[in-house]
Every structure is written in structure tokens, then in C-alpha cells.
Amino acid sequence: MVGPQDIHKLPEILGKIKNKSLLERKIWETDSKLRPEKIYHQQFYQDKQHAFIVISEGCSNFCSYCVVPYVRGGLRHRKPEDILNEIKTAISHGISKVTLLGQNVNAYREAGVNFAKLLEQVNSLAGLKEIGFFTSHPKDAGQDIFKAIRDLEKLAKTLHLPVQSGADRILKLMNRGYTAKDYLALVDSYRKIVKDGKLTTDVIVGFPTETQEEFEETCALFKKVKFNSAYIFKYSSRPGTEAAKICETLKPEEIEKRHKKILDLQRKISKDLRQ
């Protein structure tokens, strides 16, 4: 077992087990706090034009259904200069498009540089043509990021803003840190600042104890916002999380029914927008 923070140990581990059966040796490497910077400078690009650039690792939000904070640890940021150097190297290898990655990129803050400022710095790199980022959290997204999307010419005019539910009681149980009203206000602000910007989302249907009325609130939010597209997930329990401790769960057939209903709704919205 090798944890995501320990992948730099793989060559050494493989060397040790080279001539042995895996069954002869137990490997347990999960104690590193941070990947060493060298792991990001391997200069191997699967896609010759596009590179994914990790700006932060882990997450400290503890949404009640999610294992990430337990398995990947708390939020840690890479230094801005390390991120810029990695992108410059990528550009020198022919990369023209980058996607900045983190569980919650909006919360980026390191050495006095916040996410909007980092976007500005990346945008100024010569040779780069397109920038995207993934993913955002509504509690940390704000006008400075929306203005960056509007003003930075290389930044894609799109925002992925996971809502997860349209019902306040469920959002609270999920520990998301915002209400449906907060979310709608954010969407309003985004649309005022980024004219014609695209908006996509994530949603979980069938969270434990979700009532039919609460599910309908999520559908109502979808109708109001009109996302360009959405990743629609059926709730599934993750052992060890807070949500997994809630005994009152929905029947799989009910989750299936709600999933189909909101999927059909979103398909229609997406089609209408495309037309």
C-alpha cells in the first residue's frame, strides 16, 4: 500500500521487490506529509499540448460524505514559484494549455499569493495559450476569481461550481458551509461579471434522510440556474465518514428514481442551452 503523498518512493520500492514475490513482503508507505517538489518535474507529458498542474494537495473541508481529508490529508499548497517553474518547463516542452488542479483551488493561498493572483501570474507566461482550473468550492469562490475569468485572456470563460444539493438541511448535513441562497447569490455575481460564461456543477442525489421535497428543491435550483452541464451522482456511503454514520438511508430504487429524474431535467436544460 502506497499513499498518494508517497508515490515518490515507488522506484525504491520496486527496486526492493524486483526479485521477490509480492506475497513475501508487506509494503506500507503512507507516512509522508507532502510530495517532494521533484515529483512535479518529471517532464513527461502524456498529452503533447496539455498538462495538468497540481497547485495544492489534500483538503481540510471535511464534507460529511467525502474520504479525501482522511486519505489525502489536510490542504497543503505548493509555492507559487514552484508552480510557475513547472509550467515554464512544460511550455519549453511544447505544452500550450494547462489545467490547474486541487480539491479546492479557490482556497489557494501561499506566500502572499491567492488564487486570483496566481491565475494572473500564470496568464502572464509567454508561450501559454489556454488556462483552466478544477475544482472550486462555493464557500471560497468570489468576485476576485470571477473578475480574473472575465479579464485574463488565456483563462477559459467557464466555472465548475459544485452545489451538491439545493436543500439547506442537506447542505448542512453535508457540512458544505453555504445555503442554497448563498449559492444562488454567487451564481448571480458570476453571471453579472462573466457575461456568457459557462457554468457546470456536481450534485449528489439520495443523501441519507433526503426527503422528496428536499430533492425537489434541488430540481428547482437546477431549473433556476440552468447549468450548461452537471455531474450527477447517486449517493454511496464511504466508510469512516460522518455521513456513513447516519442510519436512515434511502432505498436504492428511490435513489435511482431521483437520479433519473434530475438527469433527464439536466439533459433537457443542456440541450435547450446548446440550441
Ligand code: SF4
Ligand atoms: S468534497 Fe471536495 S471540498 Fe469536500 S471534503 Fe471532499 S475534496 Fe474536500
